[in-house]
Amino acid sequence: MSIPLPQGPRPAAPSPASTALTFAWRAVLKFRHVPEQLFDLVMTPIMFTLLFTFIFGGALAGSSTAYLQWFIPGILVQTTVFNTVYSGMGLSTDLSKGLFDRFRSLPIWSLAPFAGLMVGDMLRHTIAGAIILGIGLALGYSPEAGLSGILASFALLLAIGFGWGWIFIVLGLVVRTPMTVMTLGFAVLFPVTFASNIMVDPATMPGWLQAFVAVNPVSLMTTALRALMAGTATAREIGLALLGPALLTLLLAPLTLTLYRRR
Amino acid sequence: MQDDLAIRARGLRRSFGDLRAVDGIDLDVPRGMIFAILGPNGAGKTTLLRILATLTRPDAGEAQVMGHDLASHPERVRAAIAMTGQFASLDEDLTGRENLVMLSRLWGFGWRAARGRAEELLAAFDLSEAAKKQVKDYSGGMRRRLDIAASLIVSPGVLFLDEPTTGLDPSARAGVWRLIRGLAAKGVTILLTTQYLEEADQLAGRIAVIDHGRKIAEGTSRELKAQTGSGVLHVTPLDPGNREIALGLLGEAAQADPEGARLSVPVADDTEAAAHLARLAQAHIRLAEFSLGAPSLDEVFFALTGKEAA
Numbered sequence: 385m386s387i388p389l390p391q392g393p394r395p396a397a398p399s400p401a402s403t404a405l406t407f408a409w410r411a412v413l414k415f416r417h418v419p420e421q422l423f424d425l426v427m428t429p430i431m432f433t434l435l436f437t438f439i440f441g442g443a444l445a446g447s448s449t450a451y452l453q454w455f456i457p458g459i460l461v462q463t464t465v466f467n468t469v470y471s472g473m474g475l476s477t478d479l480s481k482g483l484f485d486r487f488r489s490l491p492i493w494s495l496a497p498f499a500g501l502m503v504g505d506m507l508r509h510t511i512a513g514a515i516i517l518g519i520g521l522a523l524g525y526s527p528e529a530g531l532s533g534i535l536a537s538f539a540l541l542l543a544i545g546f547g548w549g550w551i552f553i554v555l556g557l558v559v560r561t562p563m564t565v566m567t568l569g570f571a572v573l574f575p576v577t578f579a580s581n582i583m584v585d586p587a588t589m590p591g592w593l594q595a596f597v598a599v600n601p602v603s604l605m606t607t608a609l610r611a612l613m614a615g616t617a618t619a620r621e622i623g624l625a626l627l628g629p630a631l632l633t634l635l636l637a638p639l640t641l642t643l644y645r646r647r
Numbered sequence: 648m649q650d651d652l653a654i655r656a657r658g659l660r661r662s663f664g665d666l667r668a669v670d671g672i673d674l675d676v677p678r679g680m681i682f683a684i685l686g687p688n689g690a691g692k693t694t695l696l697r698i699l700a701t702l703t704r705p706d707a708g709e710a711q712v713m714g715h716d717l718a719s720h721p722e723r724v725r726a727a728i729a730m731t732g733q734f735a736s737l738d739e740d741l742t743g744r745e746n747l748v749m750l751s752r753l754w755g756f757g758w759r760a761a762r763g764r765a766e767e768l769l770a771a772f773d774l775s776e777a778a779k780k781q782v783k784d785y786s787g788g789m790r791r792r793l794d795i796a797a798s799l800i801v802s803p804g805v806l807f808l809d810e811p812t813t814g815l816d817p818s819a820r821a822g823v824w825r826l827i828r829g830l831a832a833k834g835v836t837i838l839l840t841t842q843y844l845e846e847a848d849q850l851a852g853r854i855a856v857i858d859h860g861r862k863i864a865e866g867t868s869r870e871l872k873a874q875t876g877s878g879v880l881h882v883t884p885l886d887p888g889n890r891e892i893a894l895g896l897l898g899e900a901a902q903a904d905p906e907g908a909r910l911s912v913p914v915a916d917d918t919e920a921a922a923h924l925a926r927l928a929q930a931h932i933r934l935a936e937f938s939l940g941a942p943s944l945d946e947v948f949f950a951l952t953g954k955e956a957a
Contacts, residue, residue, distance in 0.1 A: 387826065388767045389802040389833050394726075395755035406752040410738065410745075417740045417781055482736035485702055486797065490753050491726040645704070 397491055400499070407500025411507050424470065425512040429463040433519060436583060444584055449524045456520040457537065457609040458582030461602060463516055464509050464545045465577060469569035471505045472552025476562040498640060502549060509545040513538060529615030536612045540625060544605050547629020550636035557643045576602050601628030650714065653678040653805050653836035654699060659708035661694055668694040669705070670860030676805075676838055676853075681831045683851035684840045687948070691860040692840035693733060693809055699838070700730040700807050713804040729798035730807040736794060739783040743774055743793050746782060751800050768796040772826075788819030795826060806830060808839040812846060824850060844947055856951060864951050872942070873915075874950060879942050880920045883909045885933040896926050902949065908935075913942060913950055 398406070415422060433455070436444075441451030478484045478497075487497040517525075517534065527533045551572075555565050579593060580586075580602040586594050597603050608625030611617035654676035661669045668691045676682045684692050697703040699712060701721040709716070715723035737746050744765050751761035769775045772792045777785060785793065791811065798806055811827065812820040827850055831837055841847050847854045848868045856864040856871070864871060884893050887908050894901050894910055901912040914920045920939050927934065942950070 387771050387799060387829050387833065389799065389830075389835070390764070394801045395757075395760070398753060398755045402755075403753060406749060409752075410741070410749055413745055414738075414740050417742075478738075481739065482732045482734050483738055485730070485732055486736040486750070487753070488702060489700055489725055489728065489730050490750075491722055492753055 400493060400496065403492055403496045404499060404503045407497075408503045408507060410500070411504030414504070415507075415511075421470070422511070425467055425508060426463070426515045428466065429459050429512070429516050430519060432462070433459055433516065433523075437523060440583075452520060452523055452525040454585075454610075455583065456517070456525045457613050458580075458606045459520075460513055460516055460537070460541060461544065461606045461609055462577045462582050463512050464541045465548050465602065466570075466573055467508055467512055468505070468545055468548040468552050469566055469573065470508065471501055471549050472556040472565040472569060473562040474504070475501055475553055475556035476559070476565050479556065480561070494644075495641065498553060498644075501553070502546060505545055505549050506542050509542055510538065513541055527613040529613055533613045533615055536617070537609050540605070540609055540612060540622070543626060543629050547626075547632040550632050550640065553640055554636050554643065557640065576600060580606060582606050601625075604628065651678055652676065652711075653680070654682075654710065654712050654838065656699065656710035657708055659695065659698055659710060660706045661698060661703060662706060667860045669698065671708070672857070672860070672862050674710075674855065674862075676836060678804075678836050679831065679834050680852040681827065681837045681839070681850050683847035683854045684838070684857060685842070685844065685847045685854050685947075686840070686857040687842060690857050692857060694860075695857070696730070696807050696809050696838065696840055700728055701725055702730070727804040728807060729801075729803035729805075731794050731798045731809065731811065733809045733813065737782045737790070737797065740781060742779050742781055743785070743789075744769060744778040746793065747797060747800070750797050754800050756800075764800060768799065772796045786819075788815055788822065791815060791819065791823060792826070795823070799830075802833075803835060805836045805838060808837060810840055810842065813842070820846075844942065848941075856947065858948065871947065878914055878916075878920070879911050879940050880914050880923055881909055881911050881936075881938045881940060882924070882927065882934050883907070883936040884927075885935045889932045892930065893927060893932050896930055896932075897923055900950075914939070 436455055436459075437448050437452055441448040441455070445451035445454055475484075484497060488494070493499075527537075529536075552565060552569060555568060559565055559568065580597055580600045582602065586597040586603075589597060605625045605628065608617060608621045611621050652675055654674055656672060656674040659669050659672045659674075660667070670691070672691075672695060684695065686692050694703060698705045699710060699717070701717060701724050705717075709718060711717065712724045713727040715727060717724055738749070741749065747765035747768055748761045751764045752758070756764060766775075769778045772795070774789060774793060774796070777789055782790065782793065795808070795811070808827070812823050815823065824846075827837060827839070839850070851868065853865065853867055854871055855862050864874065882893065882897075884890055890903065890908055890910065894903055897910060897912040901910055903910050912923060914923065917939065924934075924937065
């Protein structure tokens with residue numbers, strides 16, 4: 385058996401952009417080989433959209449169409465936040481398979497594999513968001529701010545996905561199996577997404593819950609997304625929506641590096 | 648700094664809680680050699696390998712790999728090595744080709760060059776036909792070959808192989824052995840861990856035996872066997888009542904099999920084995936069975952440490 389070992393100089397280390405592109409390619413390949421994962425990403429939000437719009441919509445907002453205007457920005461936030469769980473599961477799988485060890489022993493920037501995961505996540509958030517928005521539009525949702533509102537909303541969604549993604553990257557580093565990441569993730573995410581203004585106006589909730597809903601980062605993000613879609617967003621609204629993701633990144637990105645180096 | 652050493656380690660230590668996984672290990676691995684670290688499960692082999700491959704930080708000690716210091720220049724060490732872990736470190740959802748293209752890209756190859764390198768490696772490792780299959784559908788031997796191929800995208804100065812043949816069938820094992828010899832012939836230094844004495848014996852120029860995080864012996868296969876005897880004589884007395892007398896006749900190094908009636912004694916050569924048999928015959932101890940075998944890892948351990956392998 386003759387093994388072709390390349391002689392001569394090695395290629396120069398790849399640029400961060402080229403590394404990111406390679407990880408994005410990996411994410412696309414995973415969609416191609418495991419199309420089921422697209423199901424995981426959008427089945428629940430699609431069911432939520434249909435259920436809430438047609439069953440509760442009339443009672444909550446007078447008509448299904450009126451409720452869609454309220455609900456679609458909210459379900460986009462919920463979809464993005466829920467999908468960050470899958471990033472943590474992906475990381476946990478890569479770690480348990482030893483693939484991360486291989487990435488780590490490459491002469492690339494030590495945060496590059498995480499950046500790579502994030503690139504894949506952004507792709508997932510965009511695809512899932514586009515599918516949900518498409519269904520909303522087909523059902524009669526009409527964002528007042530048009531295309532520019534949609535683009536601005538997606539930019540905010542990606543920022544949200546980036547910030548929240550750190551939670552599950554840290555979880556992925558700490559717990560042992562992908563299933564635990566998922567169970568823990570949903571245990572946290574169900575309460576914070578339901579105790580928000582995603583599905584209903586919090587005006588009818590008890591006072592103590594209203595107080596929580598008002599400061600719940602999920603509510604702040606949803607409010608900002610509604611305003612962007614309607615073309616009425618203020619700098620304050622957007623600032624408040626970005627506060628959560630920014631804080632999460634500032635706290636958890638360094639923690640990720642520490643945890644990762646300690647392994 | 649000695650330039651003829653691929654790896655030089657002094658006093659490496661690493662604990663996980665109360666467990667001293669690596670407890671003060673020195674290692675000198677000459678360039679171009681196949682060097683085996685032999686030991687039972689839990690001896691600290693994997694931790695030692697991971698420390699040298701920059702994947703685990705040592706608590707104490709220092710090491711240079713291909714002349715680069717582990718602590719001060721881990722990125723230079725990484726550029727000079729490749730590591731194949733105990734479990735295939737591949738993306739199972741991707742095909743074999745896609746895995747190699749991805750890793751080639753991460754080494755800095757352009758898309759076209761990355762595809763070219765992937766094809767070369769697939770052909771050399773006899774994986775061209777499986778190139779389009781997802782790795783999760785590969786057999787154990789194919790996975791291991793792809794995993795080693797993934798470590799050879801650029802020529803590593805040192806290749807770390809953690810139990811490269813554990814779990815493989817004999818023909819796949821022979822294939823991996825051929826591959827390792829082929830790489831060594833091209834000048835790659837190889838540091839491998841194994842639980843099999845036979846594997847270390849077949850492949851390695853030098854062997855370090857480790858147990859409980861410490862190096863208990865080191866040398867060429869011949870030197871180690873001189874300590875253990877080149878083989879082991881097994882005898883089973885026809886009358887179990889003679890077991891104790893026979894054990895006495897075989898000398899201090901003899902061991903009784905805890906379960907059966909069999910007795911084992913390390914021997915340097917066939918003459919010594921014959922002498923033992925003659926002594927038993929003179930004492931009129933008839934044998935149901937006798938055989939001469941290579942020492943097992945257990946017996947090497949017994950000879951080196953005076954206790955059973957963990």
